[in-house]
Amino acid sequence: SLWPLMSLTLHLNTCLVFLILVGLSEKVLVFPYETDFSFVALIPQKEMELRAFTLCMRVATELPEERQIILFAYRTADYDELNVWREKDGRVSLSMSGDGIFFHLPPLTTFRSSLCLTWESRTGLTAFWVDGKRSTYQVYKPGHSIRPKGTVLLGQDPDKHLGGLEAMQSFVGEVTDLNMWDSVLSRSMIQAWHYGHKVLKGNIFDWSSIEYELNGNVMVVHDD
Amino acid sequence: SLWPLMSLTLHLNTCLVFLILVGLSEKVLVFPYETDFSFVALIPQKEMELRAFTLCMRVATELPEERQIILFAYRTADYDELNVWREKDGRVSLSMSGDGIFFHLPPLTTFRSSLCLTWESRTGLTAFWVDGKRSTYQVYKPGHSIRPKGTVLLGQDPDKHLGGLEAMQSFVGEVTDLNMWDSVLSRSMIQAWHYGHKVLKGNIFDWSSIEYELNGNVMVVHDD
Amino acid sequence: SLWPLMSLTLHLNTCLVFLILVGLSEKVLVFPYETDFSFVALIPQKEMELRAFTLCMRVATELPEERQIILFAYRTADYDELNVWREKDGRVSLSMSGDGIFFHLPPLTTFRSSLCLTWESRTGLTAFWVDGKRSTYQVYKPGHSIRPKGTVLLGQDPDKHLGGLEAMQSFVGEVTDLNMWDSVLSRSMIQAWHYGHKVLKGNIFDWSSIEYELNGNVMVVHDD
Numbered sequence: 001s002l003w004p005l006m007s008l009t010l011h012l013n014t015c016l017v018f019l020i021l022v023g024l025s026e027k028v029l030v031f032p033y034e035t036d037f038s039f040v041a042l043i044p045q046k047e048m049e050l051r052a053f054t055l056c057m058r059v060a061t062e063l064p065e066e067r068q069i070i071l072f073a074y075r076t077a078d079y080d081e082l083n084v085w086r087e088k089d090g091r092v093s094l095s096m097s098g099d100g101i102f103f104h105l106p107p108l109t110t111f112r113s114s115l116c117l118t119w120e121s122r123t124g125l126t127a128f129w130v131d132g133k134r135s136t137y138q139v140y141k142p143g144h145s146i147r148p149k150g151t152v153l154l155g156q157d158p159d160k161h162l163g164g165l166e167a168m169q170s171f172v173g174e175v176t177d178l179n180m181w182d183s184v185l186s187r188s189m190i191q192a193w194h195y196g197h198k199v200l201k202g203n204i205f206d207w208s209s210i211e212y213e214l215n216g217n218v219m220v221v222h223d224d
Numbered sequence: 225s226l227w228p229l230m231s232l233t234l235h236l237n238t239c240l241v242f243l244i245l246v247g248l249s250e251k252v253l254v255f256p257y258e259t260d261f262s263f264v265a266l267i268p269q270k271e272m273e274l275r276a277f278t279l280c281m282r283v284a285t286e287l288p289e290e291r292q293i294i295l296f297a298y299r300t301a302d303y304d305e306l307n308v309w310r311e312k313d314g315r316v317s318l319s320m321s322g323d324g325i326f327f328h329l330p331p332l333t334t335f336r337s338s339l340c341l342t343w344e345s346r347t348g349l350t351a352f353w354v355d356g357k358r359s360t361y362q363v364y365k366p367g368h369s370i371r372p373k374g375t376v377l378l379g380q381d382p383d384k385h386l387g388g389l390e391a392m393q394s395f396v397g398e399v400t401d402l403n404m405w406d407s408v409l410s411r412s413m414i415q416a417w418h419y420g421h422k423v424l425k426g427n428i429f430d431w432s433s434i435e436y437e438l439n440g441n442v443m444v445v446h447d448d
Numbered sequence: 449s450l451w452p453l454m455s456l457t458l459h460l461n462t463c464l465v466f467l468i469l470v471g472l473s474e475k476v477l478v479f480p481y482e483t484d485f486s487f488v489a490l491i492p493q494k495e496m497e498l499r500a501f502t503l504c505m506r507v508a509t510e511l512p513e514e515r516q517i518i519l520f521a522y523r524t525a526d527y528d529e530l531n532v533w534r535e536k537d538g539r540v541s542l543s544m545s546g547d548g549i550f551f552h553l554p555p556l557t558t559f560r561s562s563l564c565l566t567w568e569s570r571t572g573l574t575a576f577w578v579d580g581k582r583s584t585y586q587v588y589k590p591g592h593s594i595r596p597k598g599t600v601l602l603g604q605d606p607d608k609h610l611g612g613l614e615a616m617q618s619f620v621g622e623v624t625d626l627n628m629w630d631s632v633l634s635r636s637m638i639q640a641w642h643y644g645h646k647v648l649k650g651n652i653f654d655w656s657s658i659e660y661e662l663n664g665n666v667m668v669v670h671d672d
Contacts, residue, residue, distance in 0.1 A: 030349070032361070032363040033363075060359070061360060062327060062360050062362065103558060104557065104558050109328065110327060110328050110329060110359035111354075112358075123669070125478070125667075125669060134672075135508070135558040136508040136509060136510050136621045137478045137480070137667075138480060138510070139478075139481075173360045174360050186672050219349075219363070221347075221349065221361065224358075224411045
């Protein structure tokens with residue numbers, strides 16, 4: 001019967017429909033062009049009221065070194081709660097509701113890098129992990145909490161809640177295997193994730209069962 | 225008797241003779257100088273009417289980074305059907321009948337790089353593979369077809385069908401183990417080729433049984 | 449009872465108390481900010497009247513390449529007895545009571561480098577060892593002796609005995625696994641230390657039982 005399809009078409013003409021999809025196991029998200037409208041919203045498994053986290057993803061990009069790139073954006077109504085950027089000067093930054101901290105990491109390239117980020121509120125200790133190797137610790141916002149009830153986007157940086165997107169900050173390239181935990185993983189667990197041991201599943205985001213919404217020009221490609 | 229040799233000499237004085245040679249197993253093509261007349265024409269095993277392909281070769285060059293280099297040229301009467309260039313800015317490009325796309329790859333060096341290129345018309349997904357590692361996908365000419373009945377050259381870029389060669393674009397260095405398929409190979413097959421598992425033979429070009437014509441100053445050297 | 453704590457508080461208000469701590473096994477010292485007051489004093493197991501030594505540590509820093517960084521400072525009343533610097537031009541230097549010698553080593557990065565330094569008075573042969581690989585030998589101060597009864601600092605360079613600190617020379621980053629011997633270790637022993645074979649313990653400093661005093665903003669973090 002054609003009824004289900006027609007019903008869906010009606011919806012699309014009358015309101016903004018987000019089709020929530022589930023699970024990206026062995027899939028890679030390809031953002032092929034610079035746009036101000038392509039992004040993927042990720043729906044967390046639990047509220048993101050966080051006093052510690054580990055965020056991991058594999059990422060590759062052809063974008064030139066001097067261009068700013070949003071790698072991960074979690075925003076509530078009034079705050080950029082947790083943004084990860086590749087900055088214009090090549091450094092990678094974390095910012096949570098204000099000024100960020102900057103790390104000198106090996107450059108992102110056309111080949112996939114595995115990138116993790118750990119932070120805990122108690123000490124403020126913050127580190128990036130590239131291909132399983134930890135950067136130097138920096139101390140960032142000890143005592144801070146990340147607020148819940150926001151929106152996580154890949155591909156764009158919302159300057160307000162779900163709006164204000166800029167092409168010149170958009171992500172172009174590939175993201176896969178994003179996982180997030182509400183605690184700081186140990187070195188051995190981060191290295192296990194890096195080497196692809198699939199037993200580790202994030203309790204905020206787990207790539208294999210992740211709920212997501214595709215917007216604009218984003219391709220879901222079998223990760224061969 | 226000297227008659228056969230004399231007869232051949234007569235031929236060479238009176239018309240353009242192409243001596244078709246077969247098979248380059250364990251051989252490397254050495255292009256020792258910058259010329260506008262040295263090239264190798266490759267004769268495909270089947271017509272190159274392609275909606276997908278994998279092209280692999282091993283290549284080494286001493287040419288300076290800022291010089292343009294033709295790496296592979298397939299041309300029909302009116303179109304550059306499939307050209308692979310190392311560009312002046314160091315990027316590697318694919319162009320098919322028009323503007324190309326550009327990839328930031330590790331530089332070609334005096335040491336051999338294994339280079340593959342995959343494209344499929346259905347999605348437009350295009351990637352280079354360097355030493356078995358895939359670059360970021362780019363989307364290029366979805367829906368396009370490569371036209372048959374052209375000519376494949378190594379060493380020169382013909383600006384018209386079999387003519388218009390330029391020394392400043394010529395290839396200087398070594399090429400070996402070129403294979404081409406009319407489909408997109410999987411990661412594991414590309415890595416198998418990279419590691420020299422000889423079981424994989426291209427169905428358009430297979431280095432071990434390839435038909436080719438040498439022109440100008442090109443040496444066929446045992447690949448020790 | 450609250451008495452012991454109150455007694456300690458009184459002390460802290462009336463004089464400078466150094467709390468000597470012991471042992472940093474599986475710990476890393478994190479110097480999170482540029483300061484002129486954060487340092488760690490190390491108390492040697494034996495007097496540092498030295499005619500040979502091996503000094504090893506693991507070190508990581510985010511500081512920019514062009515900034516001078518003190519890596520190790522041993523000072524007696526009138527002399528900088530043994531200073532190790534990362535210089536403004538990126539070279540690493542050793543100086544003992546006067547002009548130093550300079551080595552071109554791989555840059556210090558956000559990832560940990562293992563760094564050893566060997567010197568013997570008899571020949572003057574001096575070398576750095578990075579990740580178990582020896583630099584070219586240089587000859588430095590044959591016949592010289594290092595004087596005892598000084599103070600070893602990490603994090604700051606004292607321009608006079610326990611004073612004259614400058615933020616622009618301070619260390620920011622991580623130090624761990626510092627060991628020091630009063631002899632020149634063999635290549636195999638240095639490599640054993642590099643690969644973390646814990647059987648090798650310095651007889652001047654042994655990280656697992658080292659006595660140290662924390663000053664200012666230095667964190668002792670479990671080295672995960």
